[in-house]
Amino acid sequence: MDLTVLHLAAPAVSADLRPSGGQLLWILDIYGFLVAGSLITMGTLGDRIGRRRLLLLGAGAFIVASLMAAFAPSAELLILARALLGVAGATLMPSTLALLTGMFPDPVQRSFAIAGWMTCFTVGEAIGPLVGGILLEWFWWGSVFVIGVPVMLLLLVTGPLLLPEHRDTAAPGRLDPLSVGLSLVAALSIVYGAKQLAGTGLGWFPLLSILVGSLSGVVFVRRQRTLSAPLLDLGLLKLAGFRAALGTQTLAVCAVAGSQLLVIQYFQAVLGLSPLAAGLWTVPSVVLGIGATLLAPRLARRLGPGVVISTGLFTAAVGAAMIVLTAHQASLAWTVSSFSILYTGVTPTLALTTDHMVGAAPPARAGAASGLSQSGAELGLAAGMALLGSVAMAVYQARLATSAPAGLDHRSLLESQETVGGALDVAERHPGEVGNALRAAIDLAVSHGLQTAAVLAMAGFLGAALLAAISLRDRGTSTAGPGPVGNPDHPKELRR
Known part of the structure; x- marks a missing residue:
């Protein structure tokens, strides 16, 4: 929720704090960067001090950082608060995933539990824009960061009562x-x-x-x-299946994260939707993604995880291709349909690749395996938003420079090129023919940026699908129990 809600708040942040283009990207990106950079550390730390203990410590830190972000008076302080949120957020994912792995030792139950865990991420993505859209209709942009506070308070109250403690008693405590x-x-x-x-x-x-x-x-x-x-168990990286699942997941997340950010921006900038309406139109993709994620473990047991993962990623590539072909039409129906196909194809693959990785690790190293798994996902998330977002911004700036109306002064043009939200403000300040022409130029530039990014996303999905088809063909991955890391005599290793 904390990540996706910021997509909707970005225009309001731009209008209030007036960040530069680079600062706005850092506001969006720094959370994912710090999460990605801290996950390996937090996964190993959870194994040593206790996964429940680390989860609760992270929840408390998340509350403090959320309040700092909500009331940040400048772009610089908001970036700092988002960085602290990233460090706190890095404690949550490996702890919860490692706890699940310990609570469900049966591989079939574990596969479905991880699919349910991943579904919670998808639901969070749906709740974030919806609740955030409602808040942005009535309150200031900082209210979107308060969403996480009651969630973390609930965790602090119920976690000690409901969650068992797990840790590696043989591991030293010092990092x-x-x-x-x-x-x-x-x-x-x-x-x-x-x-x-x-x-x-x-x-x-x-x-x-x-x-x-x-x-x-x-x-x-x-x-x-x-x-x-x-800090990092290199034995995990010696497993060919682990490496392939990690690479597949990172590529897929990179492609979908950048696409999602730009599609939501397209909803607001080109189609003229309010933040709430933009959030509501993401619901079809989320509902389909939830259904596909919960169905994926059963299909993987029948067909093999490689077949299901590669088919889903090829489907996502088809959705990206549809965005490339239809973005210039400014059609709500085509945009929602295209992104729904993309999202439905990619979401179940994330649960299957995660299960593939944590299933290969011994129970005592579940936190380390979870941290490494989520490091790939979060690194892909941050890189996708950064790379695809930057490419789309570069195309937007170049296209706007060539299509802006001749009556627009140079200073206004430079302001329009900084951010899309800033460009829309400039268009509103220029009534009449110049403002209308600038608005049309903005629509064209945003559409071209989205199309270029969708081409890159399509390439990423196809590359990940090929990797999965070649390297994740073992049907036993999701249903066989975990074996010793790096043991070449283990049956799973012989099958690979």
């Missing part, structure tokens, strides 16, 4: 601080550099950022090999 820092630097630097390349083109600073991140990642991996209690 390696250098490994924690290296993992965070690697994730943040690589994604930031990629975002800058997509938004501004080739340059020495984004290339340097990617290089720093890559070197940090290499040093991080090398250090794990020398530690008696590593």
Whole structure:
């Protein structure tokens, strides 16, 4: 909820805090970046200090950071609050997934439990825009961050009563601080550099950022090999199926996250929908996605996870292709239909790839496996919003520069190119022919940006589908119990 609701609030944030284009992207992206960079640490920490304990600590921190974001007086402080939210949010996902893995040792029950867990994410995506849209109709943009407060308060009250505690009693309690820092630097630097390349083109600073991140990642991996209690269990990455599921999931999430952000922006900027109406028109995709996610474990037992995952991702690619072909028509029916097909194809694959990964890990390392699984998902989420969002913004700016009306002054043009919300404000300040022509130019530029991003999303879905079809063909993954990590004599490894 906390991530998707911000899609609707972005225009209001732009109008109130007046962030630059780069600051707005950081407001949207920094939460996912910090979650992605902290998940491995939090997953391992949960194994050592207790998954329920970490979950409750994270809930308390989430409340504090949510209130900071809600009342942030400037773009800089909002970015800081979103960063703290990311660190707090990183405690929640690996803890809940690892707790589920311990509560349902039977593989068939575990598969369905993880599908239900993933469905809760999908429901949260639906609730976020709907509740956020209602709040934005009546209150200021900061109210969308308060949504998480009662949820976390409920968790703090009921968690100690209902959740069992699980931890790895054989693992040492101390984390390696250098490994924690290296993992965070690697994730943040690589994604930031990629975002800058997509938004501004080739340059020495984004290339340097990617290089720093890559070197940090290499040093991080090398250090794990020398530690008696590593932060990252490299044995997980030695499993071919684990690697393939992780890569498939990351590609799929990257494609769907960027598409979702841009489609919601398209609803408001081009189709003229209110935030509430834009949220309501995401409901069809969410309902279909929930049904597909709950059906996926049964289909995977019959057909094999590779077949179900690759078929779903190919379906998502068809939805992205429909967006490419119809975005210029400014049709609500085509846009809703196209995105619903895309979303229905991709959501069940996320549950299956997650189950594939956590099923390969021994129970004592469930937190580490969950953290690594969700690191791929969150990194894909942040990268998708950053990369596809930056590419769409670059296309938008270039198209607006060529199609803006001749009567628009240079300063207003530059303001219009900063953000779509800012451009709509400029159009309202220029009544008459110039304002109408600028409004038409904005619609054209946003549509071209969405089409370009949809082409990239389609390529990502097809690449992920091919990877799943080739590498995730083992029917036993979702129904066989977990074996020792990296054991080549285990039957699952022999089948692979």
